[in-house]
Amino acid sequence: MLLFxxxxxxxxxxxxxxxxxxxVDEQAPARLEKxxxxxxxxxxxxxxxxxxxxxxxxxxTSPVSRYNKFNEGKKLxxxxxxxxxxxxxxxxxxxxxxxxxxxxxxYNGEIDQDKEMILRSLNKNHSVFADQNFRRKVLLFLRQKxxxxxxxxxxTTRLMNQTSLTP
Numbered sequence: 767m768l769l770f771x772x773x774x775x776x777x778x779x780x781x782x783x784x785x786x787x788x789x790v791d792e793q794a795p796a797r798l799e800k801x802x803x804x805x806x807x808x809x810x811x812x813x814x815x816x817x818x819x820x821x822x823x824x825x826x827t828s829p830v831s832r833y834n835k836f837n838e839g840k841k842l843x844x845x846x847x848x849x850x851x852x853x854x855x856x857x858x859x860x861x862x863x864x865x866x867x868x869x870x871x872x873y874n875g876e877i878d879q880d881k882e883m884i885l886r887s888l889n890k891n892h893s894v895f896a897d898q899n900f901r902r903k904v905l906l907f908l909r910q911k912x913x914x915x916x917x918x919x920x921x922t923t924r925l926m927n928q929t930s931l932t933p
Contacts, residue, residue: 774808780801781798781801781811784801785817785859788821795821796825798815798818802814809845809846809849810850810853810856812845813843813847813860814859815842816840816863817839817843820835820836820838820839820843822835836867839863840863840873847860854888854892854894857883857884858884860876861884862911864876865877865912865913866911881912884904889925901925902929906926908922909923909926
């Protein structure tokens, strides 16, 4: 489905808001999936759709259903990365999944690579991180949910301080 730039920007804002509410609202993944179901033509929306499906796997009661749902979401995220490999927001979405995925799923091979790209993009003020609220949430997520080396922790602290000073 073709969206006008204003509609796309509003949908992205909604997708980001729903994504960051996953931990406090168990219905957020389903709402995000519904929002983006027919917008897989955009790689970023495909990645958000993928993370919503992967996160919804936790709602499944059967281990097989959980596994299948997780893999369905993972496949969408990986496809989005194949289509837009230099998009740091898509890499952030994959990192969010890999940092929480159980070890037996063996979905953690790109954590360091994605962290590096995200931190480099944040440091260079990539346009993806122009929205200061989104930038702050990404930095908080990195600090709270992802293992960071002392150097990465220093970088995120510096970036947080810079972000807080920016209107």
